[in-house]
Amino acid sequence: MGLMDYLGVDYRSARGVPVVNVPGCAPVGDNFTEALAELLQYLEGIAPLPDFDELGRPAWQFEQTVHRHCPKAGYYEEGVFAEEPGDTECLVEIGCWGPVVQCNIVERGAVNHMGGCMVAGGACIGCTMPGFPDKYSPFYKAPPGSAISGGISKVYGGGIRRLRRMSMKSGNREPMWDNAENVPTGWGRAKGKRDPVDKVNAYFYKKLQYRGSVNHAARNKKQPLPQSRDILTQKGVDHTRHVDVLGERIRSREEI
Numbered sequence: 014m015g016l017m018d019y020l021g022v023d024y025r026s027a028r029g030v031p032v033v034n035v036p037g038c039a040p041v042g043d044n045f046t047e048a049l050a051e052l053l054q055y056l057e058g059i060a061p062l063p064d065f066d067e068l069g070r071p072a073w074q075f076e077q078t079v080h081r082h083c084p085k086a087g088y089y090e091e092g093v094f095a096e097e098p099g100d101t102e103c104l105v106e107i108g109c110w111g112p113v114v115q116c117n118i119v120e121r122g123a124v125n126h127m128g129g130c131m132v133a134g135g136a137c138i139g140c141t142m143p144g145f146p147d148k149y150s151p152f153y154k155a156p157p158g159s160a161i162s163g164g165i166s167k168v169y170g171g172g173i174r175r176l177r178r179m180s181m182k183s184g185n186r187e188p189m190w191d192n193a194e195n196v197p198t199g200w201g202r203a204k205g206k207r208d209p210v211d212k213v214n215a216y217f218y219k220k221l222q223y224r225g226s227v228n229h230a231a232r233n234k235k236q237p238l239p240q241s242r243d244i245l246t247q248k249g250v251d252h253t254r255h256v257d258v259l260g261e262r263i264r265s266r267e268e269i
């Protein structure tokens with residue numbers, strides 16, 4: 014039984030304060046001391062009444078789900094899930110209730126701003142929620158709702174993940190390597206020639222990327238190839254003219 018259940022809905026302390034709930038098993042220490050400090054400042058008349066939610070929790074601490082700030086949320090979005098404790102991926106299939114649990118442990122940290130359930134590899138079992146533990150058991154079993162959201166994530170995330178890998182593959186290459194079809198630098202183990210599929214992807218990707226803005230990729234093509242890297246010989250660049258720092262006008266070298 015919670016203290017609020019025990020004392021009743023109308024309970025007020027001698028100074029008129031209702032029960033304040035800082036939930037958790039155990040609560041994050043910083044949540045507790047912060048709530049207490051806010052309350053004491055209010056009672057001393059030097060700060061407004063802190064914002065509590067309808068369950069008497071400090072609203073600023075418990076308004077977000079733990080899932081939103083979880084370091085594994087990117088895995089969830091890409092539909093990659095852990096199969097057993099200790100795996101690095103999202104833990105929803107081994108019993109994490111984070112998407113529906115209000116808790117700030119991952120951004121605040123458990124002790125000294127460090128650790129916290131998912132940071133340490135643990136699934137959320139909903140210990141800050143009034144329904145804990147009954148509504149979150151059996152522990153370490155996938156929540157029923159995750160069959161829908163996790164399933165959708167697997168389908169959608171699988172496609173998104175592959176598209177992102179393609180962008181990543183392109184981003185791991187210097188534009189000069191693409192132009193020269195060669196890797197003439199210390200990164201010699203990188204592949205010189207790109208696959209035809211990569212070239213087609215890059216073409217359409219750049220079309221979208223630079224639509225309505227300056228196409229640096231096209232400008233880079235005018236860069237001199239290796240062994241003639243003197244930037245002053247770069248085609249299409251007039252080095253006798255300079256853009257004013259504020260971008261208000263173009264001045265000639267003589268004027269400067």
Ligand code: SF4
Pocket residue numbers: 079080081083084085086087089102103104105109110111112131136137
């Ligand atoms: S581990 Fe839990 S809280 Fe983190 S992303 Fe997965 S489901 Fe969400």
Ligand code: SF4
Pocket residue numbers: 037038079114115116117118130131136137138139140141142
């Ligand atoms: S089990 Fe869930 S609700 Fe409890 S502290 Fe960990 S993340 Fe927060």
